[in-house]
Amino acid sequence: MSARLSVQKDKLKFVLLEGIHPSAVEALARDGYTQVHAHAKALVGDALAEAIGDAHFVGIRSRTQLTAEVLDRAPKLTAIGAFCIGTNQIDLPAAAKRGIPVFNAPFSNTRSVAELVLAEMIMLMRGIPEKNAILHRGGWVKSAANSYEARGKTLGIVGYGHIGTQIGVLAEHLGMRVVFFDVEAKLPLGNARQVASLQELLSTADVVSLHVPETPATQNMIGAAQLAQMKPGSYLINASRGTVVDIDALVAALDAKHLLGAAIDVFPVEPQGNDAGFDSPLTRFENVILTPHIGGSTLEAQESIGREVAAKLIRYSNNGSTVSAVNFPEVSLPEHTGKCRLLHIHHNVPGVLARINERFSEVGINIAAQYLQTNEHVGYVVVDVDASASEIALGNLCSIEGTIRCRILY
Ligand SMILES: NC(=O)C1=CN([C@@H]2O[C@H](COP(=O)(O)OP(=O)(O)OC[C@H]3O[C@@H](n4cnc5c(N)ncnc54)[C@H](O)[C@@H]3O)[C@@H](O)[C@H]2O)C=CC1
Numbered sequence: 144m145s146a147r148l149s150v151q152k153d154k155l156k157f158v159l160l161e162g163i164h165p166s167a168v169e170a171l172a173r174d175g176y177t178q179v180h181a182h183a184k185a186l187v188g189d190a191l192a193e194a195i196g197d198a199h200f201v202g203i204r205s206r207t208q209l210t211a212e213v214l215d216r217a218p219k220l221t222a223i224g225a226f227c228i229g230t231n232q233i234d235l236p237a238a239a240k241r242g243i244p245v246f247n248a249p250f251s252n253t254r255s256v257a258e259l260v261l262a263e264m265i266m267l268m269r270g271i272p273e274k275n276a277i278l279h280r281g282g283w284v285k286s287a288a289n290s291y292e293a294r295g296k297t298l299g300i301v302g303y304g305h306i307g308t309q310i311g312v313l314a315e316h317l318g319m320r321v322v323f324f325d326v327e328a329k330l331p332l333g334n335a336r337q338v339a340s341l342q343e344l345l346s347t348a349d350v351v352s353l354h355v356p357e358t359p360a361t362q363n364m365i366g367a368a369q370l371a372q373m374k375p376g377s378y379l380i381n382a383s384r385g386t387v388v389d390i391d392a393l394v395a396a397l398d399a400k401h402l403l404g405a406a407i408d409v410f411p412v413e414p415q416g417n418d419a420g421f422d423s424p425l426t427r428f429e430n431v432i433l434t435p436h437i438g439g440s441t442l443e444a445q446e447s448i449g450r451e452v453a454a455k456l457i458r459y460s461n462n463g464s465t466v467s468a469v470n471f472p473e474v475s476l477p478e479h480t481g482k483c484r485l486l487h488i489h490h491n492v493p494g495v496l497a498r499i500n501e502r503f504s505e506v507g508i509n510i511a512a513q514y515l516q517t518n519e520h521v522g523y524v525v526v527d528v529d530a531s532a533s534e535i536a537l538g539n540l541c542s543i544e545g546t547i548r549c550r551i552l553y
């Protein structure tokens with residue numbers, strides 16, 4: 144890894160993967176970042192390493208796996224933009240230890256997911272997926288069997304965060320009762336009610352919708368035992384992460400007709416891009432709505448995410464601000480007009496700030512402003528100095544013991 148970065152704006156290289164909305168490229172260009180390389184697909188292995196090998200900034204969505212090994216092959220990487228909510232595809236501690244903050248878009252696609260889930264719930268309760276398939280085959284089955292109104296039914300939301308809360312509010316407009324399970328105590332919106340256990344939710348709800356992040360605790364959170372706890376004739380919706388549901392157990396519950404249907408947007412293994420094939424044991428069920436991880440894929444959401452995450456990368460690059468970084472000490476910084484700003488990222492061990500100040504004092508550099516924030520692993524110091532002292536200051540900063548990387552802002 145190169146500890147020192149001192150590169151003019153128009154030389155900083157951005158690599159954007161997975162068809163990130165052009166609003167990101169436009170925002171970057173407006174701010175003078177013209178070295179932007181956009182790819183339509185996710186990349187893996189050597190192709191990924193080659194694409195990001197000399198990049199200063201990388202933008203991805205949910206598909207690209209940025210492991211510690213991949214990060215080691217991108218020595219100039221300064222920050223990562225996750226143009227989505229989930230950041231489970233990035234080794235966040237590994238990025239922090241390499242001095243790389245990760246930014247995401249925590250809200251911009253949440254309404255899109257909520258609307259899709261609401262629509263799927265109604266479609267499932269009316270048996271539309273099977274009826275649609277029958278008509279496409281030239282058949283006609285006009286029947287009210289297994290066809291229900293949403294009104295008066297109970298929706299169980301697992302993970303009552305930005306998405307779960309919006310679905311709860313929308314579902315109440317349909318006259319549904321809403322219960323939710325969350326590991327945290329949450330403010331219930333409307334008449335929603337928090338239940339004490341996942342089991343209570345599963346045994347109460349007519350429709351269960353999952354909105355938890357991918358974590359060790361949510362891995363296979365819905366397996367055979369949990370599916371058995373769901374009411375006979377209920378429905379499961381998963382638009383969170385593929386690892387949350389044990390697909391084989393879901394197949395068994397559908398085969399047994401314990402569940403009347405399901406809607407699945409996310410899968411344990413997803414194809415790399417649009418021309419790759421998809422296979423799943425769920426494809427044989429006409430009462431299962433399968434969608435290609437498009438919960439957040441609306442033009443409104445993608446345009447907004449493009450702007451939002453690009454703005455965070457630009458702010459970090461121009462100003463050093465790390466507000467809303469998901470793995471890094473957060474510092475909100477004022478402008479540094481008339482001064483030169485230096486960023487110093489170091490291992491969070493005692494005495495680094497003292498050493499910086501001693502060193503600057505020894506070489507006679509006056510510090511105009513200084514900011515420090517730390518987390519468990521990383522310390523982040525920002526120092527404003529006179530432009531005339533900047534090169535000497537940068538040299539001194541980079542030689543401080545414990546330095547991960549340092550950077551000068553123009
Ligand atoms: N299908 C798609 O296109 C999209 C999928 N997502 C997925 O949806 C997830 C949820 O998104 P948001 O609602 O915005 O996240 P959020 O962070 O606002 O809410 C997640 C909620 O889950 C709760 N939670 C965490 N672990 C839990 C556990 N073990 N048991 C019960 N509750 C738990 C948290 O306390 C929090 O309230 C994201 O992490 C992402 O993986 C997000 C956007 C689009």
Ligand SMILES: O=C(O)CCC(=O)C(=O)O
Pocket residue numbers: 204205206226227228229230252436439440
């Ligand atoms: O649209 C995407 O690329 C990913 C959406 C998603 O799953 C997320 O935002 O976490």
